[in-house]
Amino acid sequence: MKERPSFPAQLNRSSARPKVQAAPAAKTLSHGVGLDSSAVRLNMVARLSKQGVTDARIVAALQEIERHRFVDSALVNQAYEDTSLPIGLGQTISKPSVVARMAELLCHGVSGKLGRVLEIGTGCGYQAAVLSRLADEVYSIERLRGLHEKARENLRYLRVANLHLLFGDGMLGYAKGAPYAAIIAAAGGEAVPQAWIDQLAVGGRLVAPVLKGAGHGAQQALLVLDKTAQGVRQSVLESVHFVPLKSGVA
Ligand code: SAH
Numbered sequence: 001m002k003e004r005p006s007f008p009a010q011l012n013r014s015s016a017r018p019k020v021q022a023a024p025a026a027k028t029l030s031h032g033v034g035l036d037s038s039a040v041r042l043n044m045v046a047r048l049s050k051q052g053v054t055d056a057r058i059v060a061a062l063q064e065i066e067r068h069r070f071v072d073s074a075l076v077n078q079a080y081e082d083t084s085l086p087i088g089l090g091q092t093i094s095k096p097s098v099v100a101r102m103a104e105l106l107c108h109g110v111s112g113k114l115g116r117v118l119e120i121g122t123g124c125g126y127q128a129a130v131l132s133r134l135a136d137e138v139y140s141i142e143r144l145r146g147l148h149e150k151a152r153e154n155l156r157y158l159r160v161a162n163l164h165l166l167f168g169d170g171m172l173g174y175a176k177g178a179p180y181a182a183i184i185a186a187a188g189g190e191a192v193p194q195a196w197i198d199q200l201a202v203g204g205r206l207v208a209p210v211l212k213g214a215g216h217g218a219q220q221a222l223l224v225l226d227k228t229a230q231g232v233r234q235s236v237l238e239s240v241h242f243v244p245l246k247s248g249v250a
Contacts, residue, residue, distance in 0.1 A: 005225035014038040019235050037066055037080075044080040044096060046130045048211055053100045055107055055151055061133035062100060067093075069088035070126040070154050084241075087124040089144050094186055098240065099127050100242075105207045105237075106182045118199065120170030120245070121186030125151030129193040129243060131184070145247045171247050173199040180204055188220045209242040 042157050045053075045063050053059060068079035070093055084092040089152045106114060114135040122128050122142035128151065129137045140163065144146040148167040155163065167175060170185070179201035185192075188209030200206050206225040211218045222237040 020105055037068055038063075038200075040080045041066070044060045044082070047082070048097055048100050051097060051102065053097075054103050057113075057134055058106060058130075061130045062096065062104070062123055064133060065126065065158075067096065067126055070124040070129075071158060071186045087147065088150065089146050091123050091144070091147060092159045093124050093126050094242075096249075099130055101195075102127075102184055102207050102222070103130060105175060105222075106184060106203075107134060107203055115201075116180050118174055118177060118183045118196075119186065120173075120184070120196075121243075122151045122165060123147055123186060125155045125165070127184075128163055128165070129155060129158055129160065130160075132160045135182070136162060137177070138163045139166060139174050139180075141166045141168050141174055142166070143169050143246060145249070169248055169250065171195065171245065175199060182206070183208070183247065185209065186242060186244040188240070188242040192223065194226060197225070197227065197232060202227055202229055209240045210236075212236060 005240050013181070017118050041063055048062065049059060050184055068076045070146070071085050072086065078085060082095050082097050106117070115133055116137045116139070117135040119128055119138060119140040121132060122140040124147065128138055128140040141163070142151065145167055148165060152165055155165070162198050173193070173195040178199035180199055181201055181204050183196050183200055183204070183206040183210050185208035188211065189209045192206065192208055192210060196206055204227050208223050209220045210223045213219055214219050220240050220242060224235050224237060226233045
């Protein structure tokens with residue numbers, strides 16, 4: 001089993017931004033990891049709060065989940081910056097502010113925990129871990145076997161019983177877990193697959209990046225879709241940059 005990188009960053013209390021040190025060999029720092037990363041994470045969460053992330057459930061989840069465990073050892077020093085990072089196979093881990101924003105959209109108007117949640121695009125598993133703190137059950141699908149397995153490995157330390165990692169084409173959703181209180185996609189396509197809408201519960205909400213416009217001018221934006229007894233209500237929000245939603249598995 002691959003050893004997870006230790007967290008080498010130290011919080012510099014005199015500056016608003018955490019200064020990170022060059023990563024020493026992972027082996028030398030296998031102790032005291034928790035303390036260091038917790039302080040830097042607190043700093044990241046404080047910055048996100050300043051930018052408007054106020055939901056206490058989400059703040060707690062972001063503080064708890066150790067993002068540095070989800071990136072390769074060479075990138076550990078950047079794990080608490082608000083940036084997306086490569087996770088292999090041409091995919092990226094989402095920016096913390098985007099994970100927080102999408103989670104806020106899902107949790108909006110819901111008191112307590114979300115019920116069952118479907119995530120399309122597990123990637124390295126970071127967002128799935130955050131969601132596992134906000135929901136009763138999380139089903140997360142990944143179409144690339146290499147990443148599905150990486151996520152399983154990354155998530156082992158958390159021992160989350162309510163997170164189910166699935167290998168398959170998320171464009172088909174996952175009917176066995178339906179209906180879902182919330183569906184969240186971490187990859188963007190031209191339109192929301194009908195299967196997702198079918199598998200969303202009445203009263204449920206879907207948040208996904210979708211392409212608006214056509215041809216070269218097409219841009220991704222965040223779509224919020226609410227399913228009601230009368231039908232679906234959609235709103236298109238700010239521009240976003242997600243990897244493309246692809247069909248089939250690889
Ligand atoms: N949720 C991740 C982000 C992963 S990037 C995080 O925590 O940061 C988006 C992922 O969606 C990629 O791993 C990509 O392979 C996956 N993806 C794209 N199309 C998919 C599909 N049809 N079904 C399942 N996963 C898909």
